[in-house]
Amino acid sequence: xxxxxxxxxxxxxxxxxxxxxxxxxxxxxxxxxxxxxxxxxxxxxxxxxxxxxxxxxxxxxxxxxxxxxxxxxxxxxxxxxxxxxxxxxxxxxxxxxxxxxxxxxxxxxxxxxxxxxxxxxxxxxxxxxxxxxxxxxxxxxxxxxxxxxxxxxxxxxxxxxxxxxxxxxxxxxxxxxxx
Amino acid sequence: xxxxxxxxxxxxxxxxxxxxxxxxxxxxxxxxxxxxxxxxxxxxxxxxxxxxxxxxxxxxxxxxxxxxxxxxxxxxxxxxxxxxxxxxxxxxxxxxxxxxxxxxxxxxxxxxxxxxxxxxxxxxxxxxxxxxxxxxxxxxxxxxxxxxxxxxxxxxxxxxxxxxxxxxxxxxxxxxxxxxxxxxxxxxxxxxxxxxxxxxxxxxxxxxxxxxxxxxxxxxxxxxxxxxxxxxxxxxxxxxxxxxxxxxxxxxxxxxxxxxxxxxxxxxxxxxxxxxxxxxxxxxxxxxxxxxxxxxxxxxxxxxxxxxxxxxxxxxxxxxxxxxxxxxxxxxxxxxxxxxxxxxxxxxxxxxxxxxxxxxxxxxxxxxxxxxxxxxxxxxxxxxxxxxxxxxxxxxxxxxxxxxxxxxxxxxxxxxxxxx
Numbered sequence: 001x002x003x004x005x006x007x008x009x010x011x012x013x014x015x016x017x018x019x020x021x022x023x024x025x026x027x028x029x030x031x032x033x034x035x036x037x038x039x040x041x042x043x044x045x046x047x048x049x050x051x052x053x054x055x056x057x058x059x060x061x062x063x064x065x066x067x068x069x070x071x072x073x074x075x076x077x078x079x080x081x082x083x084x085x086x087x088x089x090x091x092x093x094x095x096x097x098x099x100x101x102x103x104x105x106x107x108x109x110x111x112x113x114x115x116x117x118x119x120x121x122x123x124x125x126x127x128x129x130x131x132x133x134x135x136x137x138x139x140x141x142x143x144x145x146x147x148x149x150x151x152x153x154x155x156x157x158x159x160x161x162x163x164x165x166x167x168x169x170x171x172x173x174x175x176x177x178x179x
Numbered sequence: 180x181x182x183x184x185x186x187x188x189x190x191x192x193x194x195x196x197x198x199x200x201x202x203x204x205x206x207x208x209x210x211x212x213x214x215x216x217x218x219x220x221x222x223x224x225x226x227x228x229x230x231x232x233x234x235x236x237x238x239x240x241x242x243x244x245x246x247x248x249x250x251x252x253x254x255x256x257x258x259x260x261x262x263x264x265x266x267x268x269x270x271x272x273x274x275x276x277x278x279x280x281x282x283x284x285x286x287x288x289x290x291x292x293x294x295x296x297x298x299x300x301x302x303x304x305x306x307x308x309x310x311x312x313x314x315x316x317x318x319x320x321x322x323x324x325x326x327x328x329x330x331x332x333x334x335x336x337x338x339x340x341x342x343x344x345x346x347x348x349x350x351x352x353x354x355x356x357x358x359x360x361x362x363x364x365x366x367x368x369x370x371x372x373x374x375x376x377x378x379x380x381x382x383x384x385x386x387x388x389x390x391x392x393x394x395x396x397x398x399x400x401x402x403x404x405x406x407x408x409x410x411x412x413x414x415x416x417x418x419x420x421x422x423x424x425x426x427x428x429x430x431x432x433x434x435x436x437x438x439x440x441x442x443x444x445x446x447x448x449x450x451x452x453x454x455x456x457x458x459x460x461x462x463x464x465x466x467x468x469x470x471x472x473x474x475x476x477x478x479x480x481x482x483x484x485x486x487x488x489x490x491x492x493x494x495x496x497x498x499x500x501x502x503x504x505x506x507x508x509x510x511x512x513x514x515x516x517x518x519x520x521x522x523x524x525x526x527x528x529x530x531x532x533x534x535x536x537x538x539x540x541x542x543x544x545x546x547x548x549x550x551x552x553x554x555x556x557x558x559x560x561x562x563x564x565x566x567x568x569x570x571x572x573x574x575x576x577x578x579x580x581x582x583x584x585x586x587x588x589x590x591x592x593x594x595x596x597x598x599x
Contacts, residue, residue, distance in 0.1 A: 023368045023458065025566050032545045032569070036256030038222050050568045072369040072402055076566065077545070078304040080222060080320035101338075101373050101404050102304055106320035157205050157334050167326050168230040 002163055004154075006113070007134040008066040008092045012127045016053055020121050024051060024069055025076035026103065030085050032077075043081050044088030063090025066133050070096065070121045074103025083107045093135050095142060095151065097121050108158045109167040113137055117151040137162070182433025184340035185407045186375040189315045189430050193298050202339035202439070212292050213237075213327045214301035216283050217246040218545065221260035222321035223302065224267045227328055236271055237331035243292070244268055244275040245283030245301065249547035250540040252278070257547070281513030281539035282481050284308040284316060285392070289515050291422035295410045295429035300327055305481045305563065307398050307405040310376075311391035312414055313429050315405060338375050338404045339439035340432075345380030347447035352595040354491065355390030356483055356561065356579035358382060359397050360452035364462025365444055372402030374439060377409070377432060382446060388414055389485035396482040397563055400459040451595055453559075454577035457567050465582055465594045474573070475506040475558045476587035477550040478534075478580055479542040483561035484512030486519045488580040493528045495584035495595075501533035502590025508535045508550045510542035534587075543570045559583045559592060 013021050028051040030043065037043055048057040067086065073096035074082055083106045086094065093113040097120040107114040115135055120127075127133075127144065134143040140153035154162065164170035183191060183200070191200045193209040200206060213236075215223040227236075236242045244264045252258035261278065268275045276286050284306050287293040295313035299306065302324055309316030319327070327333050343366075349358055376398055386394065391408050398406035410418070410429045419427045451465040478484075478492055489509060501507045509529055511517040517539050520526045526536050535549065543550025544562045552558050552573025561583050565575035576592065585593040 025564075027564075027566050027569050032547075035218050035545070036254070036260055038225055038260070052567075072372055075368060075402060076304065076399070076564065078302055078318035078320055079219065080322060083320065098369065098372060100402060102318055102320065104373075105323060109320065109322045109326070155205060155336070167322050168226070171326055171330060 004138045005134065005136040006092050007132060008064045009062070010066045010068050010127060010129060010131050010133045011057065011061065012129045013051070013054060013067065013069045020068070020070035021051070022070035022121065023072045023075050026074060026079050026082040027076060029074065029082040030079060035079060035081065037081065040084045040088050043085040047085040047089055058089060061089045061091065064092050066092055066135065067094045068096070068127050069094065071098045072100055073098070074100040076100065078102045080106050080110070083110055083112055087112050095120070095133070095135060108161055111162050111166045113162060115140065115142065115151045117142055117149055123149070181437050182435035184375065184432045184436045184438070185313065185377055185409065185430050186315065186340055186405065187337065187436070189296055189298065190337060192296065200337055202337050205334055205336050207332055208298060208335040209332050210300050210327050211297045212241050212243070212287065212299040213324065213331070214243045214245050214283055214287070214299065215264065215324050216244070216248055216302050217250070217257060217261045217264065218248045219302035219321045219324070220244055220264040223324045223328065224263050226322050226325035227267070230325065231329050234329065236273065236328045239272045242273050242328055244273065245280065245286055246276065246278045247280070247282045247540050248545055250278035250538070279514055279538065281511065281516070282484060282541055284481055285484065285512040288312060289421060289513060291418070294418040294422040294424070294427055295415065300324065300333070304399050305396055307403070308392055308396045308481050310395035310398065310405045310407040311388065312418055313407060313410040317405065338373055340375040340377055341371060341440040341442065342377050342379060342438045343442050343444065345378065345382045346443060346445040347382060347449070349382045349385065349446065349449070352451055352581055353449050354579040354581055355386055355393040357449060357452045358446060359394045360454055360462050360577070361444060361446060361449060363397050363400055363454065363460050364452065366401045366442065367460045368400065368458060369402040371398060373404065375404050376406040378406060383408060384411060387487065388417060389487035392485065393482050397459065400563055451579060451582050453582065453592070454565060456565050456574045456576070459564055459577060465578065465592065468576070468592050469594050471592045472557065473505060473559055473586055473591060474556045475508070475552065476583045477508050477543055477558060477560040477562060478583055479510030479512065480544045480562035481512060481541070482563040483580050484510065484516065486516050488561065489520055489525055491580045492584040493525045495581065495588060496532035496534065497528050499532055499588050501587050505587055505590050506535065507533065507587040508537065508542065510537050510549065511539040513539050559586045
């Protein structure tokens with residue numbers, strides 16, 4: 001069983017005014033000029049390099065870090081690279097107010113933990129880059145400095161895929177059950 | 180049990196499980212058609228090979244590649260990726276709609292792969308264009324699609340459906356695109372987040388297929404799963420003919436279907452609209468930005484790449500010329516549209532007026548083809564996204580084909596007139 005409770009240093013994706021960015025789209029996460037790249041290991045270096053103020057994110061991020069963003073994170077295209085680039089960097093989880101629909105699927109299918117925390121943007125100033133955050137995927141509990149926030153826990157399919165590793169491993173488990 | 184929405188009915192007819200098709204539930208969804216395009220296609224192939232080796236796809240007759248992004252390849256990485264897909268397709272016996280074919284979602288409608296009630300997935304986030312014919316289309320990532328190639332199904336969370344009711348009628352010079360921008364401006368970038376939309380009202384019913392495609396295509400820009408339009412008799416007749424099926428049932432919502440929200444939008448006083456940088460929902464009347472000098476105009480994309488769209492442009496272009504210093508690029512959605520434009524003389528009209536007309540595809544929309552912008556460049560575009568850096572370093576203003584045409588002729592953002 002993989003851990004369902006993690007702890008890590010956060011990167012709060014804020015705009016120049018210091019507020020969490022909403023509607024970060026997949027071209028800001030992983031620009032279409034890199035779409036020909038198919039090797040996941042090559043994707044990390046380009047993460048967020050089209051998001052104002054975060055061009056050097058890939059250099060700063062460390063494995064185990066947690067990304068925090070506003071609403072509709074991952075809006076836009078269907079590109080898996082916008083998820084895989086964070087996997088390549090070893091990002092442990094993404095906590096956002098909400099996620100783009102396709103992005104949400106892509107993250108779940110590849111086993112990258114994502115957690116939606118409704119009202120996150122309204123918690124003005126509560127999350128700062130460098131803070132330590134604990135996230136419980138099973139209960140949805142998000143803890144910072146002893147303060148507890150209620151996020152949406154993983155759905156059953158999200159937990160099953162996370163535990164299996166990815167959609168492929170999960171699919172094989174299902175086949176095994178059927179047979 | 181209450182009635183069902185259009186999407187719930189489509190899902191109900193495509194799930195074998197006993198999980199009720201109600202919003203929030205996760206069901207196993209049978210996929211009638213599985214596709215991949217040149218973007219992410221190679222990633223699909225690599226994922227497939229890594230996890231399934233030489234195993235055959237679930238059904239090669241319902242699996243396709245549709246190349247539309249960098250067509251023909253203008254760089255070596257994309258040439259490599261496309262060739263990887265072709266080799267896989269030959270091994271598997273899968274049909275490829277190759278670099279000459281055009282935008283996959285439009286090809287699917289024209290070729291009768293998609294028709295009312297069908298479920299179709301691929302690696303294009305605008306596959307929900309298929310809502311225009313009352314079908315379910317969905318863009319997905321490369322792992323998702325590799326899984327779909329192999330199994331013919333996927334898990335899907337049933338989204339809630341919202342209703343958008345348009346009051347009033349569409350009057351020239353407003354087009355389906357202005358109506359669409361009115362909806363996007365009203366709902367915003369996340370106004371339909373994670374939801375399906377159903378569109379109603381006399382202005383929607385009156386839309387032809389091209390107009391319906393325009394309206395459905397921008398559900399993505401509102402965070403929506405899909406924007407469904409109940410098929411008209413005209414649309415049903417078209418799809419029956421294209422699919423070669425005499426009897427094509429379409430799904431319509433039950434009178435007691437449940438909607439999470441109903442939004443009324445009155446377009447009685449609609450005027451031509453424009454989405455200014457940096458986002459598609461930054462919508463204003465064109466007159467507020469009129470007079471801004473432009474460097475280029477792009478006509479095409481899955482939102483406005485139909486023959487009907489270019490006919491509007493040609494009507495403006497006939498006997499006129501693109502302003503000096505303005506690049507005006509026209510990219511038909513499909514080879515069929517291109518053929519229509521050749522046969523009717525539209526290509527000649529546009530050529531004479533100084534437009535660049537290219538082979539079909541997505542154009543500059545994902546910076547894969549003509550229509551990209553340089554730093555400081557101001558572009559009017561009929562594409563669907565103007566996020567920073569999307570089509571290049573320039574500024575992209577999203578408008579109707581009519582507004583773009585007048586702007587290209589005048590060399591500045593221009594409020595379109597019906598006839599001048």
